Amino acid sequence: MNIRRFVAPSMRAALDRVREEQGPDAVILSTGRTDTGVEVITAVDYDPALAAGALAALSPQPAAAEAAAAGPTPAPRVIWSQDETVLAMRREIEALRQMLEQQLARLSWDGLARREPFRAQVLHELCGLDLATDLALRLVDEMPPVARPENPAGVALALLLRHLPVVDPAPIEAGGPWALVGPTGAGKTTTIGKLAARQAGPGRADLGGLIALDCYQIGAGERLAAHARRLGTRLRLVATPAELSSALAATDGAALTLVDTAGFAQRDLRFAGQAAQLAAAAPKLRTLLVLPANADAATLDSVIRAHAALRPAGCILTKIDETASLGAALSAILRHQLPLAYLCAGQRVPEDLYPAAERRVWLVRLAVKLRAAARAVPAAVETREVRAHG
Numbered sequence: 001m002n003i004r005r006f007v008a009p010s011m012r013a014a015l016d017r018v019r020e021e022q023g024p025d026a027v028i029l030s031t032g033r034t035d036t037g038v039e040v041i042t043a044v045d046y047d048p049a050l051a052a053g054a055l056a057a058l059s060p061q062p063a064a065a066e067a068a069a070a071g072p073t074p075a076p077r078v079i080w081s082q083d084e085t086v087l088a089m090r091r092e093i094e095a096l097r098q099m100l101e102q103q104l105a106r107l108s109w110d111g112l113a114r115r116e117p118f119r120a121q122v123l124h125e126l127c128g129l130d131l132a133t134d135l136a137l138r139l140v141d142e143m144p145p146v147a148r149p150e151n152p153a154g155v156a157l158a159l160l161l162r163h164l165p166v167v168d169p170a171p172i173e174a175g176g177p178w179a180l181v182g183p184t185g186a187g188k189t190t191t192i193g194k195l196a197a198r199q200a201g202p203g204r205a206d207l208g209g210l211i212a213l214d215c216y217q218i219g220a221g222e223r224l225a226a227h228a229r230r231l232g233t234r235l236r237l238v239a240t241p242a243e244l245s246s247a248l249a250a251t252d253g254a255a256l257t258l259v260d261t262a263g264f265a266q267r268d269l270r271f272a273g274q275a276a277q278l279a280a281a282a283p284k285l286r287t288l289l290v291l292p293a294n295a296d297a298a299t300l301d302s303v304i305r306a307h308a309a310l311r312p313a314g315c316i317l318t319k320i321d322e323t324a325s326l327g328a329a330l331s332a333i334l335r336h337q338l339p340l341a342y343l344c345a346g347q348r349v350p351e352d353l354y355p356a357a358e359r360r361v362w363l364v365r366l367a368v369k370l371r372a373a374a375r376a377v378p379a380a381v382e383t384r385e386v387r388a389h390g
Helices: 011-022 046-058 062-070 082-116 117-127 135-139 152-162 189-198 222-231 241-250 269-283 297-306 327-336 357-388
Strands: 002-008 025-032 039-044 176-183 207-213 235-240 256-261 285-294 314-320 340-344 353-355
Touching: 002 011, 002 222, 011 039, 082 241, 117 135, 117 256, 135 152, 152 340, 152 357, 176 189, 189 207, 189 222, 189 256, 189 269, 189 314, 189 340, 207 241, 207 269, 222 235, 222 327, 235 241, 285 297, 285 327, 297 327, 314 327, 327 357, 340 357, 353 357
Parallel strands: 176 256, 176 285, 207 235, 207 256, 285 314, 314 340
Antiparallel strands: 002 039, 025 039, 340 353
């Protein structure tokens, strides 16, 4: 086994050197920061036992570690999530994670294919849905014994359904004040309109009104006002924690109140201000996180982490009709175990809103159809090119 240590100014530069000098078969053993940048320790012809010994030899000695521990404790520092250095580091970590996933997939695939070919076929089906490799491996590891090893696609879908968290019954049905949070363009206002229209139907609970928490944008609340007029309910515009608390108090007797919030990028300092306003209204106000299905995996992961302090009771997956793959969204939901509450697949109000518990089978089947369609398009293009040059 050949072990190498690479030092570079950035993780990206280090990974480029690894690819150039050791090729695609290199396995990353560890990473760390140095005074001049980062270090990456890799191996070719990977052997776990030898790697453990080599890493131990490269680690700081106990005496050095004790000396460091005996030194003065540095003052605590606040690291802002909006800091460009932190964001760049997160991007590098994401690139490293993707590379590790590819390495794990290759190693696990080779081992599974030899030991348990049926499990390897199930893993292939899960990865074919664009599910994150580490999650696909985890699902396969938890797969119970199969009496008759056939239909790997069916087993893969059953595994996905078993582990996909959903809120049942849908949380809005129980009433109370709810706020929808999420990034810009996720579809929060449209979803609020769908939820309000769904609850305002015959035999439904009393809708106490809509609240728009958005003091940053000109014309804030105009679209929500249109929904309120259509439903014959009141819209309250608030801009401060005190106004939000007052508006919520005014709707105490109602079964359901819905709060719309402004959408910000996580690095926008106004995001923290709005989060503080919502937290000040807790514990009375509960939240649902709106996630756009057409966002990439890194964006979804960042959005979920940024809103974790609000402890959302679940998520609403929107723009399902606008994505070519559901793999990133399903991976984010599985990774963070954020239960699905509702699904949105269209602009109709309220017809295109569905409780997730009633439609999760449909969602998983749609994931299969989307990937099949994506694979069919290049094949169709290739066929046309062959015919054109035939």
